[in-house]
Amino acid sequence: MKIAIVKLSAMGDIIHAMVALQYIKSYDSSIEIDWIVEEVFAPILEYNLHIDNILIVKLKAIKKDKLSIFKEIKRVREYAKNSYDLIIDAQGLLKSAFVSNLLGQNRVGFSKESIREGIASKFYNQMVEIDYDANTIDRNVKVLSEPLGLEISHQMIQDKEPFLFYDIENLTFVLPKNEINIIFVIGSTWESRNYPKEKFAQIADELKSKVWITWGNEAEYQKAKWIEEHSDFAKALPKLNLNNLKAIISQSSLLIGNDTGPTHLAWGLNIPSITIFGPTPINRVYQTNINKVVNSSSKVNHYKLNKEDYSIRDIETKDIIDIAKELLDD
Numbered sequence: 001m002k003i004a005i006v007k008l009s010a011m012g013d014i015i016h017a018m019v020a021l022q023y024i025k026s027y028d029s030s031i032e033i034d035w036i037v038e039e040v041f042a043p044i045l046e047y048n049l050h051i052d053n054i055l056i057v058k059l060k061a062i063k064k065d066k067l068s069i070f071k072e073i074k075r076v077r078e079y080a081k082n083s084y085d086l087i088i089d090a091q092g093l094l095k096s097a098f099v100s101n102l103l104g105q106n107r108v109g110f111s112k113e114s115i116r117e118g119i120a121s122k123f124y125n126q127m128v129e130i131d132y133d134a135n136t137i138d139r140n141v142k143v144l145s146e147p148l149g150l151e152i153s154h155q156m157i158q159d160k161e162p163f164l165f166y167d168i169e170n171l172t173f174v175l176p177k178n179e180i181n182i183i184f185v186i187g188s189t190w191e192s193r194n195y196p197k198e199k200f201a202q203i204a205d206e207l208k209s210k211v212w213i214t215w216g217n218e219a220e221y222q223k224a225k226w227i228e229e230h231s232d233f234a235k236a237l238p239k240l241n242l243n244n245l246k247a248i249i250s251q252s253s254l255l256i257g258n259d260t261g262p263t264h265l266a267w268g269l270n271i272p273s274i275t276i277f278g279p280t281p282i283n284r285v286y287q288t289n290i291n292k293v294v295n296s297s298s299k300v301n302h303y304k305l306n307k308e309d310y311s312i313r314d315i316e317t318k319d320i321i322d323i324a325k326e327l328l329d330d
Contacts, residue, residue, distance in 0.1 A: 011261025017140035021050035043242035047165035097123035133302035164268040166246040180209040185257025187220035204231040278312025
């Protein structure tokens with residue numbers, strides 16, 4: 001059987017869906033899995049042995065060049081020549097449904113009541129029902145497993161093997177060995193999702209271990225440098241590609257970060273983590289013995305997130321430090 005998974009973005013969503021792959025392959029090792037993804041996120045999928053082919057699209061480029069849509073249609077139609085037995089749209093957006101429609105006839109996706117862009121369900125032959133406000137990982141797992149007649153339980157997800165990998169031959173930076181190395185992820189797509197840099201510096205000073213700060217753009221780099229200048233233990237990492245970022249996190253003792261893609265890499269690598277939540281729901285993650293959350297007092301509406309909710313700033317550093325010390329002592 002040959003299946004195509006359409007999960008175009010974003011980093012965290014892709015990671016949360018990938019956990020199903022190891023169980024699909026153990027259920028039936030003959031299943032061939034191709035994954036269609038936005039080019040910028042393809043490195044997340046690289047070196048995963050459960051994926052047969054990573055097929056990129058560049059739909060984001062259409063915003064700047066409307067005519068590029070014809071190039072992308074041609075690209076996806078070339079992929080359709082792989083003759084997929086099943087296409088699973090694990091995204092549930094109109095653009096992912098459109099890609100799925102071009103790929104073949106047997107299409108599965110979320111039901112109208114289960115997704116934000118309900119019109120996307122019109123493109124599917126079979127639909128999967130799960131509450132839109134259900135746990136994000138459970139949602140991804142169900143849409144990938146149910147069409148195959150496979151049930152992946154909560155406990156199976158808790159017991160997962162690490163599923164993110166990297167090319168060790170092409171690393172530009174490695175963490176010092178035989179030391180406690182803590183990673184800070186200080187950025188995200190909204191400013192209201194960012195824990196204050198002053199409090200990150202306080203956490204670094206309190207933990208008194210090497211703290212390495214990741215960043216993805218100039219604004220985040222300036223925050224990283226500020227933390228470095230205001231803490232004796234923190235240092236900004238150099239600019240990292242996704243291969244290096246996976247490697248750095250896999251070598252770390254603990255990751256502390258905002259609700260954003262790089263933070264979720266720790267869960268996929270089975271690395272201890274603390275995810276800090278403000279205006280976004282904590283059911284975007286699985287809480288485990290080593291993966292914890294700290295959240296603000298906000299009541300989050302899954303259907304209408306409030307980008308002006310800055311309650312994350314009110315979370316006490318002590319709440320994070322206490323959990324961090326427990327994880328580091330284990």
